[in-house]
Amino acid sequence: MTTTQLGRQQAPQGNRFETVAWQWMRWSGILLIPLAFIHLAYMHIINSVYVINYHWVIEQRWVHLGWRIYDAFLLWFAGLHGFNGLRYVINDYVASTSVKRALLIASLVLLVLIFFLGTVALVGAPATPDPDVPREGLRLLHSILM
């Protein structure tokens, strides 16, 4: 009889949220490879931080709706992927339940703030530069394309 009872035992019910979080890390990770690699190649390697300035961002990048949408995808996918990773780290290293809870709430607040700042900037930035912002002088090396 013991065997039948054992046979009737159901597989342990997993935590649904953790299953989705685990799958999310795989799917968002696959999407983030092209998103983040193209972003790095274009902004950090083909161009550089010596090229980027206020006018460049408005006139060369955010003038195109496509780049704004691209940046929004990168913001949301990287944000949710990164903060879920941070949640794993907190769960791994913090033993105290109350400290863990406080850290998780703090990171969630930070995530909401980051999403708010990034999304408002992407939607709200003007199509033409603010005339009150002085234009930066030309620099030595503009881009490896030059």
Next chain:
Amino acid sequence: MTTLLNTIRDGLMYRGKEGQLAWFGHRLAGLGTLLFFITHIVDTSFVFFFPNFYRHAIELYRLLPFQIGELLLLLAVIYHGVNGLRITLMDWKPDLWKYQRQLTWGTFILTAVLYAPAFVIMGSHALANLYNIHLFQ
């Protein structure tokens, strides 16, 4: 805190070889990238919120310590991406687990191959702008 210290101490003592190194690197690279991501969204949002202060944020990134940080960021993102792909592949096809060691070394090698040109080109931007040293002219 004790848990973290134990992790570091045991991590140094536990001889997990390349698998443990891959895991530790993935975690470190992920946390480092997240730290930069948070900073980067705040500075980029200045374009909309404080356009006159955006130049100060960018000027910081142009300094040598931040350039070294940017080179490390590039390594972190490339490694995290390649290693993450390896983890996803092995989760998808568990038959690959028997090649775990080879795949891990493959991850290290592919990361180095992708990072080398990125390092040279990004480093050349920094050398040209910080020290007027032009590698490709």
